[in-house]
Amino acid sequence: MDFIDRIRELATRIPKQLEYIQTEEATKNALIMPFISALGYNVFDPTEVTPELNADIGIKKGEKVDYAILRDGKPIMLFECKHHAADLSKVHASQLYRYFSVTEARFGVLTNGIVYWFYTDLDAPNKMDAKPFFEFSMLDLRDQAVEELKKFSKSVFDLSNILTTANELKYSREIKRIFAEQLAEPSDEFVKFFVAPIYTGKMTQKVREQFAALTRLALRQYISDQVNERLKTALAVESAPPAPAPTELVVLTNSATPTPSEPEHGGIQTTAEELEAFYIIRAILREVVPVKRVVMRDVQSYCGILLDDNNRKPICRLYFNSIVKSIGFFDGEKEARIPLLQMDELYGHAGRLKATVVRYDAAKAPQKAT
Known part of the structure; x- marks a missing residue:
């Protein structure tokens, strides 16, 4: 089994395991150690993967790195691990900063076993950057992320090559962030760039x-x-x-004839954008459930995406009838609605969509006798 297959197999198992992983230590054993192993490193060889590596700093004694990957006896990559439910954006990576400065490692990884943030020292030598240069989620594992991740695997690890890539990833990530901001609320300078060649008033x-x-x-x-x-x-x-397409796509409406492109007068019309979103959501969820279980039901005020065509199992709702489109999620006690500026943003919510489906299936699973 090659690297890509190992990583994707691990990613497929994660949604099924989460309800059984209750502690940070369990997160390490079930999610992070298999990830390090998938990179090709022997987690049972302390000369290659050392848990609890000492990283004492001055008067601060007992500082330990959760995992350190070694090469020729020297650390090349450090892992600081958190519980899988931890929000990394709210986690202070102070320990990882300290570890980074007292070891020879050039890469630090902050992870909860699902989301991985990779850091290095592009801004100042031997000082970990404030922002990661590479991040991805195992619940939304895209081909580009897999290709970048492969460079950290044991068989092809090359420090200079990764550092060159890290520099490119850092700036391209910032450019995409700025573009997203401008797309949501364009600045005067951004607008002028487009307007100047076409408007002379x-x-x-x-x-x-x-x-x-x-x-x-x-x-x-x-x-x-x-x-x-x-x-x-x-x-x-x-x-x-x-396989005939009509049997693959299940679209239900409350009009007399369930043909979304040709509704009866005064009925409900399922738009091309709603169908596009439906296909994308199906493509995302096919990793955790058969696609036939993901069903669209269009009503007057929104387009609902359900699991098993069950109103009690809403995956999300598409509110595409207004100028500002939005999507409603059901991963809490109440529906949480957020704006959707473009269809491609749905992929960024893959983890949220999968978690909702996994929760429904976990709820109906028979409980073990105690």
Whole structure:
């Protein structure tokens, strides 16, 4: 089994294991040690993977790294581990900062066994950067992340190559963050960049506001068009096996005739965007449940995505009938609705969608006798 297969097999097991993992130590044993092993390192050889590596600093004694990966007797990668339910954005990585400065390792990893944040010292030598240069979720494991992760595996580990990649990832990540911010709320400078070649009139406040709205709309439409093209290609490949499409897609409406593209007068119309979102959500959830269990039910005010066509098992709701589209999640006591600027953002919520489905299945599983 090669690296990609090992990582994807591990990712597939995680949703089924989470309800049984109650402690940080269990997180290490069930999620993080198998991850290190998937990278090709022998977790049972202390000369290769050392748990609780001493990292004493001055008068601070007893500081220990959760795991250190060694090469030729020297640490090359440090792991600080948290419980799988921990939100890494709210975790202070102070221990990892301290470990990093007193060892020869060039990479530090902060993880809860699901999300992994990789750090290095691009800003200042031997001082861990404040922001990770690479991050990914095992519940939303994309091909690009797997390719980057492979560079850390034992068989191909090359320090200079990874540092070059780290520099590129750091800046590309920041560029994408800035672009996302501008897409949500474009600055005057950003709007002027697009407006200057096409508008010669006076740039009043009213005109600026109009072009800001047009800029947001044009960019979202462009991105949506690109996603649609990719989606069409993917669907064409998936439809290659001799399985009729109508039996694969289950769309229910409360109109007399359940044909979303041609509703009766005054009925409900399932839009192309809702279908696109449905296909994306199905593609995300196929890793944890058969796709036929994921069903769309369109109503007047929203488009619901259900598990097993059961109203008591809502996965999410699509609110696409207004100018600002949004999606509602059901991973808490109440529905949590957030804006959806573009369809591609659905992939960023993959972990949330999968966790909801896994919770429903876990609830119906028979309890073991005590």
